[in-house]
Amino acid sequence: MELNLLTLCYLLGSLSFIVGLKMLSHPDTARKGNWVAAAGMAIAIFGTIFLYSEDGVKLGNYPWIFAGLAVGTIIGTLAAQKVKMTAMPEMVSLFNGMGGACAALISIIEFRHLIHSAELGLESSVTTLNIDTVTLLIIFAGLIIGTISFSGSMIAWGKLNGKVKDLAFNGQQMANNVLLIGILAFAAYLTYNISITNFFWFYLIAFAAVLYGVLFVLPIGGADMPVVISLLNSFTGVAAACGGFLYDNQVMLTGGILVGAAGTLLTILMCKAMNRSLTNVLLGSFGGSSKGEQQAVTGSYKEISLSDAAICMSYASKVMIVPGYGLAVAQAQHICHELEQLLEEKGVEVKYAIHPVAGRMPGHMNVLLAEADVNYDALLEMEDANNEFKSTDVVLILGANDVVNPAAKTDPASPIYGMPILEVEQAKTVIVNKRSMKPGYAGIENALFFQPKTSMLFGDAKAALQKLVAEIKAV
Amino acid sequence: MNTFLVFLQEHIEMVYIVLLSIFLGIEVIGRVPSVLHTPLMSGANAIHGVVIIGAIIVMGQVEADDWLALCIGFLAVVLGTLNVVGGFVVTDRMLEMFKKKK
Numbered sequence: 026m027e028l029n030l031l032t033l034c035y036l037l038g039s040l041s042f043i044v045g046l047k048m049l050s051h052p053d054t055a056r057k058g059n060w061v062a063a064a065g066m067a068i069a070i071f072g073t074i075f076l077y078s079e080d081g082v083k084l085g086n087y088p089w090i091f092a093g094l095a096v097g098t099i100i101g102t103l104a105a106q107k108v109k110m111t112a113m114p115e116m117v118s119l120f121n122g123m124g125g126a127c128a129a130l131i132s133i134i135e136f137r138h139l140i141h142s143a144e145l146g147l148e149s150s151v152t153t154l155n156i157d158t159v160t161l162l163i164i165f166a167g168l169i170i171g172t173i174s175f176s177g178s179m180i181a182w183g184k185l186n187g188k189v190k191d192l193a194f195n196g197q198q199m200a201n202n203v204l205l206i207g208i209l210a211f212a213a214y215l216t217y218n219i220s221i222t223n224f225f226w227f228y229l230i231a232f233a234a235v236l237y238g239v240l241f242v243l244p245i246g247g248a249d250m251p252v253v254i255s256l257l258n259s260f261t262g263v264a265a266a267c268g269g270f271l272y273d274n275q276v277m278l279t280g281g282i283l284v285g286a287a288g289t290l291l292t293i294l295m296c297k298a299m300n301r302s303l304t305n306v307l308l309g310s311f312g313g314s315s316k317g318e319q320q321a322v323t324g325s326y327k328e329i330s331l332s333d334a335a336i337c338m339s340y341a342s343k344v345m346i347v348p349g350y351g352l353a354v355a356q357a358q359h360i361c362h363e364l365e366q367l368l369e370e371k372g373v374e375v376k377y378a379i380h381p382v383a384g385r386m387p388g389h390m391n392v393l394l395a396e397a398d399v400n401y402d403a404l405l406e407m408e409d410a411n412n413e414f415k416s417t418d419v420v421l422i423l424g425a426n427d428v429v430n431p432a433a434k435t436d437p438a439s440p441i442y443g444m445p446i447l448e449v450e451q452a453k454t455v456i457v458n459k460r461s462m463k464p465g466y467a468g469i470e471n472a473l474f475f476q477p478k479t480s481m482l483f484g485d486a487k488a489a490l491q492k493l494v495a496e497i498k499a500v
Numbered sequence: 501m502n503t504f505l506v507f508l509q510e511h512i513e514m515v516y517i518v519l520l521s522i523f524l525g526i527e528v529i530g531r532v533p534s535v536l537h538t539p540l541m542s543g544a545n546a547i548h549g550v551v552i553i554g555a556i557i558v559m560g561q562v563e564a565d566d567w568l569a570l571c572i573g574f575l576a577v578v579l580g581t582l583n584v585v586g587g588f589v590v591t592d593r594m595l596e597m598f599k600k601k602k
Contacts, residue, residue, distance in 0.1 A: 059543050127580040
């Protein structure tokens with residue numbers, strides 16, 4: 026009877042994951058959906074602990090299990106509650122890596138276990154181990170995918186918080202491919218030829234997979250990390266599903282595959298928003314693939330003083346704020362909201378234009394601005410925003426660059442040609458806040474900055490906004 | 501080849517689950533507004549923490565005197581729990597901020 030109860034627990038768990046994911050994709054129900062999935066997870070976890078049995082033998086080592094759960098819960102809760110909103114993407118990456126490592130460790134223990142029990146039934150003269158090929162294959166899959174997800178996520182985490190720099194060397198792509206093929210070929214060879222003399226090469230494969238995860242993520246630019254994290258997220262899902270096969274466990278299987286599929290789709294959606302293919306992101310060849318001569322961007326730009334900017338905005342009837350990566354890095358969302366309120370008090374209509382890939386993750390700007398209490402209705406998605414720029418007096422661009430680069434529409438040779446952009450040049454005046462004239466992530470000049478209607482306001486987004494707020498108060 | 505056919509035969513239900521889950525995963529999030537991409541990724545991240553169940557099973561079956569396996573298993577349980585608990589809490593924190601606006 027107990028086993029049936031466990032089956033019911035797993036059924037509830039699987040159902041809650043599906044319903045939870047569905048609810049998560051709706052703004053009104055998202056928060057509840059998260060807890061629905063969490064409740065299902067709790068049912069599945071405690072059901073496993075108390076009801077799981079194999080051949081009539083129940084699980085042991087309870088002290089270890091509960092200690093592990095307790096340690097993980099305390100650290101996990103503290104870390105998740107302390108992290109700053111701007112650091113959320115890093116946190117997701119870190120947790121994803123933990124899941125990947127967990128899957129890899131399971132494979133390692135199962136492998137040891139398999140070898141050990143196969144050894145026991147062995148006569149001393151025989152060296153071939155009698156192990157089920159498919160089981161071994163699944164163990165290898167869990168190990169390799171989990172490990173890549175782990176080391177890749179760690180690098181992504183390091184990159185997002187600035188600890189790890191981009192590193193690319195000639196032929197890196199080639200080296201990566203060779204390494205991956207090597208890992209797969211060797212794993213396949215071991216699967217079919219496992220013996221008492223070669224089983225320890227298993228650990229070499231684990232090591233090589235760590236290396237591959239590192240090399241795989243290292244050359245990819247920091248701004249592309251969201252795509253990579255999303256991809257690694259779906260990897261971990263697949264690794265979890267491997268565990269589902271290993272233990273004939275439906276809830277692991279459903280959970281893992283659901284995330285694997287949803288994560289892959291999300292990755293593709295993110296790439297689409299940037300008008301790039303997944304291969305293009307992964308090869309990190311931004312700018313390298315452009316055909317023909319790019320239109321040269323020349324001319325001079327003009328700076329605007331803080332007081333002029335303040336006056337310009339105070340007497341406008343409609344101001345659009347375009348937040349970007351720079352705003353997120355400077356953590357200027359609160360002061361940005363203050364500016365908005367100040368202008369609203371003066372009778373200026375203020376809206377935000379949100380590009381789908383602005384910030385560090387799709388939707389990241391929405392989360393950041395929501396943290397600063399910005400009204401949900403003031404956030405316009407790209408298409409709505411583009412309709413409103415014509416009637417806008419002042420556009421204030423805060424640390425965004427490529428998402429407002431007109432070359433995406435006008436210059437077929439540009440690497441970002443075809444990417445949907447915010448058409449800010451339709452507004453009467455454009456004020457651009459950035460730290461310097463350095464090109465953005467795509468590494469190309471932005472003709473917008475040299476247009477007569479554009480003026481530059483240099484400085485860190487937070488500092489510049491603080492001064493701007495002070496100036497507007499004085500107007 | 502035969503091994504795989506036998507495997508398929510024995511696990512045909514699991515294979516069905518995999519196939520249907522793939523389509524379900526794609527369908528379920530297909531219409532998500534871009535605003536929710538980050539929380540959704542984070543929520544999905546928490547859900548694949550279900551791998552913790554594997555860690556618990558492994559941990560529960562390890563011989564009580566196999567210290568190396570106990571330690572690895574313990575680590576696996578801790579990491580899996582981090583993934584699950586941290587994932588859900590972070591997602592909730594993100595979504596909490598959307599809620600206030602309503």
